[in-house]
Amino acid sequence: MxxxxxxxxxxxxxxxxxxxxxxxxxxxxxxxxxxxxxxxxxxxxxxxxxxxxxxxxxxxxxxxxxxxxxxxxxxxxxxxxxxxxxxxxxxxxxxxxxxxxxxxxxxxxxxxxxxxxxxxxxxxxxxxxxxxxxxxxxxxxxxxxxxxxxxxxxxxxxxxxxxxxxxxxxxxxxxxxxxVAQAGTLGVRFGGIRPGADQSSKRWAQAIREAKQQGNSLLTKEDGLVLPIPVSGDLMTYLIDATYDALDSASITQAEMAGRARAWAYLAAIKTIPGYEQAYIVSTGPKFGTRxxxxxxxxxxxxxxxxxxxxxxxxxxxxxxxxxxxxxxxxxxxxxxxxxxxxxxxxxxxxxxxxxxxxxxxxxxxxxxxxxxxxxxxxxxxxxxxxxxxxxxxxxxxxxxxxxxxxxxxxxxxxxxxxxxxxxxxxxxxxx
Ligand SMILES: Cc1cc2nc3c(=O)[nH]c(=O)nc-3n(C[C@H](O)[C@H](O)[C@H](O)COP(=O)(O)OP(=O)(O)OC[C@H]3O[C@@H](n4cnc5c(N)ncnc54)[C@H](O)[C@@H]3O)c2cc1C
Known part of the structure; x- marks a missing residue:
């Protein structure tokens, strides 16, 4: 040996x-x-x-x-x-x-x-x-x-x-x-947004609020940074928070599955913003963001x-x-x-x-x-x-x-x- x-x-x-x-x-x-x-x-x-x-x-x-x-x-x-x-x-x-x-x-x-x-x-x-x-x-x-x-x-x-x-x-x-550990957040990247469309977090918050009022129950946080990244111009967001045990795979599994479902709910909400009709999710995570x-x-x-x-x-x-x-x-x-x-x-x-x-x-x-x-x-x-x-x-x-x-x-x-x-x-x- x-x-x-x-x-x-x-x-x-x-x-x-x-x-x-x-x-x-x-x-x-x-x-x-x-x-x-x-x-x-x-x-x-x-x-x-x-x-x-x-x-x-x-x-x-x-x-x-x-x-x-x-x-x-x-x-x-x-x-x-x-x-x-x-x-x-x-x-x-x-x-x-x-x-x-x-x-x-x-x-x-x-x-x-x-x-x-x-x-x-x-x-x-x-x-x-x-x-x-x-x-x-x-x-x-x-x-x-x-x-x-x-x-x-x-x-x-x-x-x-x-x-x-x-x-x-x-x-x-x-x-x-x-x-007590800080909350985690699933980072989600959105693409397909028409150049010149309103990318402000204020406009996002409005769309999310309206979707919530119409019964989209998976949406929680309305305000958060919406930032365009280099090369692709995709928008990066941190709207989906969760508390879970970061050392336990069962707990993380649950957070990630629930988080991904919520990402699609956010996509539906922002598609109501003019210029976002063709928006799509480029990627979630892939891992939930443990702080x-x-x-x-x-x-x-x-x-x-x-x-x-x-x-x-x-x-x-x-x-x-x-x-x-x-x-x-x-x-x-x-x-x-x-x-x-x-x-x-x-x-x-x-x-x-x-x-x-x-x-x-x-x-x-x-x-x-x-x-x-x-x-x-x-x-x-x-x-x-x-x-x-x-x-x-x-x-x-x-x-x-x-x-x-x-x-x-x-x-x-x-x-x-x-x-x-x-x-x-x-x-x-x-x-x-
Ligand atoms: C949602 C969110 C938003 C944030 N926003 C920002 C921001 O805008 N800007 C910023 O600078 N920071 C931000 N942070 C904080 C930052 O991402 C982390 O604190 C930072 O990444 C810490 O760096 P690290 O190298 O210590 O850990 P990590 O980036 O977590 O890297 C740890 C690495 O170790 C590997 N690893 C883990 N366990 C094992 C193992 N057993 N064997 C082998 N490899 C292993 C992992 O795969 C991973 O690659 C944010 C964090 C979160 C969650």
Whole structure:
């Protein structure tokens, strides 16, 4: 029997955080494995119709770019194929700067970004187990259609969104905060809309309200962002909310089936808008959009106050630039709270380090944050940054170093942005 393959760093999950982590670790010289259960990289951007990169830019005027490094590498690839629009300033529901993306371009850009030395990528590969020796993770069990196999690692990054690696490996985790997680939303993309037709969320709300009055009982939310994405001009919407157990396939199955039925009800409603007669659903999800499930319990929890006060930390490894955007359960209004002076808040390395498993780092939406803190740091722009930091920290740990100064120096060498006072202004456009 051959012994299991050994990697310096094993990253589970190929969303924004996992790509950031894997590229960051490999660029730091670690032999790295990136494992993704789906057929492509991108996570929510390619599997959940989440087609705006948030958190890349600050909200104020002028806006500054708060994420560099791997995030910027991805943007550069996207620009080459016209898969991303210039940063757009929106005013509703919050003053924010976002970048609209095309999901096929994201798939290609991420395929390109991971073509670097030291990095192996496995799609269609599911983490189904993790084994620890003493207080450290030792190996993971991966499954494809050939069956399970074990791979050994020196350091690990959980970028699975659901915290599978941490939970299966016995690290300290929790579900949501105080057992409450934010509501999920099924992202739906609509096409076939005549150019020049009214695309405002106000006009949509009117059509949805009228359909509800006429007895369309599957419709709930009336107001939500309606945004045209690049390349296709399709409209992206987040109108279908649900509360479910993101760790339980029976619960998700029910949410997805009900969500798809509701998507068709929304289609019927918007077809009454002039210019929407030929509208159709381009895609639902395909996965229901889970905003929050497990968090890794870290050495520090990013709090709502950290976000609103623009907190600074000596062990900063990434800058958060997205405000608090908390989606409560049960169709209640979204809670928005701005960052002090529309600036940034520091995310400390301690929020990424597991409190009981020293060779495990959290990245992306499972980084330790309370309700408000977690709702701000979860977005994809910031996930590229926490991912890159987790990957770099894991790479250095695999070589025996955990000095924060060395991690920060390597991140800056890789183009990551850690210093709030040294950001570059970025030109923004208004939403057409
Ligand atoms: C409806 C909705 C709207 C949102 N709107 C925005 C927005 O406009 N802009 C924005 O920036 N963010 C938005 N967000 C937040 C954002 O999408 C997520 O917080 C972000 O994607 C987190 O990135 P991640 O890499 O941590 O996780 P994910 O994108 O969820 O990626 C995790 C990856 O891990 C993989 N994985 C999971 N378990 C395993 C396993 N056991 N084995 C192998 N692979 C596994 C998954 O397949 C997935 O690809 C929204 C979220 C939702 C749900």
């Amino acid at each position: 051959t012994s299991p393959e050994l990697f310096d760093v094993i990253v589970i999950g190929g969303g924004a955080a996992g790509v950031g982590a894997a590229v960051g670790a490999a660029q730091a010289g670690a032999r790295t494995l990136l494992v993704e259960s789906g057929p492509c990289l991108g996570g929510a951007a390619t599997q959940k119709n989440v087609l705006t990169y948030c958190g890349l830019y600050t909200q104020g005027t002028p806006a500054y770019q708060a994420v560099g490094g791997v995030g910027e590498q991805v943007l550069a690839h996207l620009r080459q194929v016209g898969g991303i629009q210039a940063p757009i300033r929106i005013s509703e529901p919050s003053n924010a700067v976002i970048a609209l993306i095309d999901p096929e371009a994201v798939k290609l850009a991420l395929d390109q970004v991971v073509q670097i030395p030291n990095l192996d990528v496995l799609l269609h590969t599911m983490l189904v187990g993790a084994e620890r020796v003493g207080e450290c993770l030792h190996s993971v069990t991966l499954q494809d259609d050939r069956g399970p196999r074990q791979v050994v690692g020196r350091a690990f990054v959980d970028a699975s969104g659901e915290g599978d690696l941490a939970a299966f490996g016995g690290a300290s985790v929790r579900y949501g905060n105080h057992n 929050e499930s497990r968090h890794v319990n870290g050495h520090y929890q990013v709090t709502e106050a950290d976000v609103t006060s623009g907190a600074r930390h000596a062990d900063v490894i990434a800058l958060g630039a997205w405000p608090i955007e908390y989606h409560p359960e049960g169709d209640k209004p979204v809670v928005w709270k701005e960052i002090k002076d529309d600036g940034t808040f520091d995310i400390p390395l301690r929020a990424l380090t597991s409190e009981n498993t020293p060779n495990l780092y959290a990245a992306g939406r499972l980084v330790d944050g309370d309700g408000g803190g977690g709702s701000a740091l979860r977005v994809m722009g910031t996930s590229f940054a926490t991912g890159q930091a987790a990957g770099v920290a894991a790479a250095l740990l695999a070589r025996g170093s955990h000095e924060i100064a060395a991690i920060q120096a390597e991140l800056e060498r890789q183009g990551a942005r850690l210093r709030a006072g040294q950001l570059e202004v970025v030109a923004t456009e208004a939403l057409a």
